[in-house]
Amino acid sequence: MSYLRGFPPPNPRSDIDMPSDETTLRRPTLTEVAALAGVSLKTASRALNREPNVAASTGRRVQDAADSLGYRLNGIARELRRGATSALVGLVSGDLANPFYSAVASGAERELRQHGLLLITANNDEDGELERSLVDAFLERRVRALLVIPSADDHEYLAIEGNRGVPFVFLDRPPDGLAADAVLIDNAGGARSAGEHLLGGGHRRIAMVADLARMAPQRGRIDGFVSAMKSAGNIDWEPYLRTEVHDVRHAERTVRGLLALDEPPSAIFTTNNRLTTGALRALRDQVNPPALVGFDDFDLADVLGTTVVAHDMSAIGREAARLAYERISGHTGPARTIVISTSLIARGSGERFPH
Amino acid sequence: MSYLRGFPPPNPRSDIDMPSDETTLRRPTLTEVAALAGVSLKTASRALNREPNVAASTGRRVQDAADSLGYRLNGIARELRRGATSALVGLVSGDLANPFYSAVASGAERELRQHGLLLITANNDEDGELERSLVDAFLERRVRALLVIPSADDHEYLAIEGNRGVPFVFLDRPPDGLAADAVLIDNAGGARSAGEHLLGGGHRRIAMVADLARMAPQRGRIDGFVSAMKSAGNIDWEPYLRTEVHDVRHAERTVRGLLALDEPPSAIFTTNNRLTTGALRALRDQVNPPALVGFDDFDLADVLGTTVVAHDMSAIGREAARLAYERISGHTGPARTIVISTSLIARGSGERFPH
DNA sequence: GACGTACTTGACAACGATGTCAATATCTCG
């Protein structure tokens, strides 16, 4: 029954709710075009599809008829006939207002467009239930493939679908409970390089402000950072670990709290763009701010002089779309994982001296 | 013929390109569910759709059969039967990597979701030809409505479609050559307030860095700014007008050029987010930077202390989706225009004194 | 002039669902 949840059927066609208005035309069908051109349905179809073996004069007549009626192919009918699968690829992600998600969407859309595929987007609002119902809705629409930046932890419910010919690609978070292609960021490596960078600058009391630890990318970043600290034999960071910080305001509060400590940290590592934004707000009015490195690059980081662990966000979408397209085109074989590399971009904030 | 451009038909279903793999299941149809449940096709349909007048025991049997087969309704077939119109709404805009477009998309998607509609997005790459073919592709897929942030100047080609029952909503740019709903920003008012704000701060030599003047929003912003200058009897801005500045790099160069003048402007007004970004880059290393007001708010503008003309971008998408939904639901009547208001947010950069 | 070949065309079924309408089963009430 889940296939209906929240998705009421479209209104049945009715000619009464729209006051009979002569300017509202019904959309002509191929049958009508054929009739006007004086040929059979099938011949009209052939002509408009530029199939071979249509007499030139016939083709012209059909084309004229189609133009004069304002005919437009009905993709729904075509898709049904051709195999009940659409030219759509679904993307379930967080809010596009977050530049990470919109960059991914942009990269995916650009890649898909080259193959004549359209991208449908839906926002899971970080709600596992909603995500499931969106996936259901996409599958009902017979998307050719599904790109998911999952919010839900458990993806097992997708396993059965994965075997039904709809390729899944997981972005940013590895699939849990099923084998599927994935495009991930080198979270541990990026976080490690951030940690090493700060250690290299002489910092010991390094705070880490992290998001929900249940999310895999966050775990990777935490692990990477911790491993850098361990390798250097540093334990002074431990009092400054803050996780479960989930939005900009909370990050700002958290950083203010860190600064207010008797012995504040001399450096801060924030594990995603939202948290970096919050930290920047908190640090804004500081005379002698701690060093700061943020995970995820962002617009104007150069102007602000913020050191970041950067990675190509649109590449994530692009690569995911590419993997999906390969599957659509018939590629079989075991699940693949692409890891997008990171690079630390020093812009000043991460190079402040400890004090 | 345009209806095919760039959109090859999906591959016909074939059972050979995918090596016969027992784990790949064909998706069952309602007929198969009905057979397994031992009822007719129609009864199965009724049961799964929760229509009245289905015996409880029958309903259960059908449900079980559907579950055990992993049945999922075929939305394509349903849509064809119900009237060849989908549950999709199309959005044609610029690249989602631009926060303006992604905010609009986010607002639209959120609103549509409440009505069980899905958003398809496509990037026109600022190319009128591509835009047309994307609109064609959307119409072929029988979108219920179309939201367009047009790049093309001439929208007359849409006029015939508008009368065929597909509601169009224009965002950010008014329709040209046809009557359609629109959601616009108060460009002139916002730009006027920016101009007045700078004049009020004592500035006279005010530069305006604007994007392509052929785009309506830019014209509105230019006009608003100019009218503020005229009202104040100021003509000192005229040597500093720069239009046709279309990207971040170009904006940066342009602003550097302005600063290098013998008599540089004491204030700068940039007419969109990209240009503001470029200006900020150019101003970054200035000891005594000119005042700056930018059109469009942006992330971290507060941290940077940038004064902007703000407006609610996601509201543009939301209102457009609302207008579209009303039309979908049968609303008729003349084209409506919603104007989103702007407000100047002073954060420091616009309040620097002239020198 | 007959025949094979290639081109052109159309009738019909099919994709997978739902609407219509009629047939049967069950219930209600006098």
Next chain:
DNA sequence: CGAGATATTGACATCGTTGTCAAGTACGTC
């Protein structure tokens, strides 16, 4: 208990397109 109402079920047509297959037409060749 029987008539009429109501609940339950199914046969069939249909949405708009394309694939299959067969029929008809034109042409070149010997």
